[in-house]
Amino acid sequence: MSREDRIAAKVERRAAKAEARLGEKIEDAYDESERTMSHDEACRDSVYSTPSMLTQIGICYMTQMKRFTKQRTIWTVLTLLIAIPVLYYVFTEVLTVNGAPLIDPHWNVANIGMATVLALAPVITIFLSTNLCGAMLPQEFNERTAYLSLPLPMSRFSFYIGKFLSGFTLVMGVTAMAYGIAIAIVLPNSNLAYTSNMFSSLMTMVAGVFFFCAFSYMLSAKSKRGATMKSLLILLIGLPILAFALSYVFYTVNMDVLCPITGYFPCFIPDVAVMTMGTPQLSMMSGTASLYGMLNAFGVISALPGFELCTDTVVVSAIAMILGILCLMRGYHVISRRDM
Amino acid sequence: MTEESDAPLAIDIKGLTKSYGSFTAVDSLDMQVGKGEFMGLLGPNGAGKSTTLKSITGLVRPTSGTILVNGIDARNHRKAMTHVGCVIETPECYQNFTPGEMLSYVGKIHGVTNRELAIRARDVLEEVRMWEWRDKHIGQFSKGMRQRVAIAAALLPNPEIIILDEPTSGLDPRGMIEVRETLRNLKERGLTLLISTHILKEVSEMCTSMTMINRGKTIISGDVNTLIHNMAQSERSITLDIRTLSVMTPAFLSDVKAMTGVSNFERTGEKSIRFSFFGSDEEQADIVDLVASHKLRLLSMNETGADLEKLYMKLTEDGEVNVR
Structure with a gap:
């Protein structure tokens, strides 16, 4: 079966499912409506001028956001947000280990509590970024909707950036709401809060989200099937392992001065962001739910010579933003030359 | 210079080449579409029709050559496509959107x-007979309905130039007729239309001019009727079948064979003959006079002349390019 036949079959299956879901059949019959307006009433002689590039970026942005609201995406996002307080309740009230809850809900400092509530943030932000931004462009090309959009009097740059901004906005919004939920959960139970650290953590996380979205988007620009899994594996596992391996190599060949570079890898930004507020306190292990967090909890990181996570949030955020912009530029270079 | 050669061009393609690695899809193609013209782009599968249209509309980047749309370089995509509506290769609309969205x-x-x-949305949806389904999700539509929505999208901004790649593809016969009617209406409004199609009848009935390409090269280009007429003249492709009421005499048969423009003479029965004829209309009328002069009483004279199908088959025979 050729690729076109597979796509056509997929579209037909979706139409059949939609029809079954709605319980009504749309007959491919022509209605007999005549044109109801005169030539002048229908504005058939109007001439329109193309709006500015900024306006067109905004149109693409809003159109993609509308698509998100009509897809399962928005429900996935809402589920993740609702899961935070639910998981918190389960881990503090329901699940216990040796009589003690998995998460001790009594915080002296709110920041520690927030860090604990957001322990899953590294995994979730990467998951969300890759799923949203890694699938948009391949979906357009696979479903052939790009054949409608790209011939329009709109530069590919507007199309590219408009869609990216919508994905990034959604992930950033989820991240900010997660922080808000964490604050709402933790503040009633604590006596002290360092708000500057919270703000710094949020900004660092946003920079990390920007990089993850841009990286996934860049990989998807050339991909035919989507870059979700590829970017997920690279960000969650590949880049951290590379960083650990490089720090070990630099240490072994007596190039210690280069070891700190590995702590600046952007894959560790969520860990840096969370740990800016403090180390998550979980009874089974303390640390973030990421490869770095788990290895750190089991003492592997401390045994790894040369590796040290960067704690300067400004530097790490700046690196993430710069790398994110470079990823976007690279992705645009690919998409501007992609033949349909 | 005549007025016609001074007329501005809607689409001007010079030396268009598009290569995918070692494969050349379009090879130094030249094509001009005048304003107000209705051009049909013909060619077998893999000829380079879609690649040509995609190059005009910015879906592919040409390897070399220039494309001007309304005098604007197609590389300046935003400006060039400002007054252009197009439907290229059965585009899909967002499944969860309605036609209105x-x-x-x-x-x-x-x-x-x-x-x-x-206002415009209503007008174009009515034109393509989709107004009734304006609030239904496109994902529920058949292929033909989605094609009609795509055509509506192309017509929405009142374009000066409309480019359609096989516009009746996927439509049932009624849909085909209605799309052709829509295209005729647009032609009467003075729009420039460029369609690529496999259906020769669409070109012969609707188009004022045509370009035929094969293996990425232009084979022939010009006014449809002129091309067919020229082919008929040069290829001697008019066949006359004559039937008479009386039995044809040997004298009559030899007189016919001796007439100017007659070849491939064949007696198909006692009262019927068939031959190829490439003479003028006057010489053809002389044959009728000859039948009368021999008192044979002409029953019928059928002319099966050149048509677009024969021209197409002749120019693309054996998959070879017959460049004229």
Whole structure:
């Protein structure tokens, strides 16, 4: 079966499912409506001028956001947000280990509590970024909707950036709401809060989200099937392992001065962001739910010579933003030359 | 210079080449579409028709050559496509959108004002017979219905140039007829149309001019009727079948064979003959006079002449390019 036949079959299956879901059949019959307006009433002689590039970026942005609201995406996002307080309740009230809850809900400092509530943030932000931004462009090309959009009097740059901004906005919004939920959960139970650290953590996380979205988007620009899994594996596992391996190599060949570079890898930004507020306190292990967090909890990181996570949030955020912009530029270079 | 050669061109392609690695899809193609012209782009599968249209509309980047749309370089995509509507290779619309939402997206990109967006959307949906389904999700539509929505999107911004790649593809016979009617209406409004199609009848009935390409090269280009007429003249492809009421005499048969423009003479029965004829209309009328002079009483004279199908088959025979 050729690729076109597979796509056509997929579209037909979706139409059949939609029809079954709605319980009504749309007959491919022509209605007999005549044109109801005169030539002048229908504005058939109007001439329109193309709006500015900024306006067109905004149109693409809003159109993609509308698509998100009509897809399962928005429900996935809402589920993740609702899961935070639910998981918190389960881990503090329901699940216990040796009589003690998995998460001790009594915080002296709110920041520690927030860090604990957001322990899953590294995994979730990467998951969300890759799923949203890694699938948009391949979906357009696979479903052939790009054949409608790209011939329009709109530069590919507007199309590219408009869609990216919508994905990034959604992930950033989820991240900010997660922080808000964490604050709402933790503040009633604590006596002290360092708000500057919270703000710094949020900004660092946003920079990390920007990089993850841009990286996934860049990989998807050339991909035919989507870059979700590829970017997920690279960000969650590949880049951290590379960083650990490089720090070990630099240490072994007596190039210690280069070891700190590995702590600046952007894959560790969520860990840096969370740990800016403090180390998550979980009874089974303390640390973030990421490869770095788990290895750190089991003492592997401390045994790894040369590796040290960067704690300067400004530097790490700046690196993430710069790398994110470079990823976007690279992705645009690919998409501007992609033949349909 | 005549007025016709001074007329501005809607689409001007010079030396267009598109290569995919070692494979050349379009090879130094030249093509001009005048303003107000209705051009059909013909060719077998893999000839380079879609690649040519995609190069015009910015879906592929040409390897070399120039394309001007309304005098604007196609590389300046935003400007070049400002007054152009197109449907290339059965585009899909967003499945979860309604036709109204899709047209809103397309219209805003073109700069259709909010006030006129609803008016224009209604007008074009009525034109393609999709007004009744304006609030249904496109994902529920058949292929033909989606094609009609795509055509509506192309017509929405009142384009000066319309480029359609096999516009009747996927449509049932009634849909085909209605799309052709729509295209005729647009032609009467003075729009420039460029369609690529496999259906020769569409070209012969609707198009004023045509370009035939094969293996990425232009084979022939010009006015449809002129090309067919020239082919008929040069290829001697008119066949005359004559039937008489009386039995044809040997004298009559030898007189016919001796006439100017007669070849491939064949007696198909006692009262019927067939031959190829490439003479003028006057010489053809002389044959009728000859039948009368021999008192044979002409029953019928059928002319099966050259048509677009024969021209197409002749120029693309054996998959070889017969460049003229």
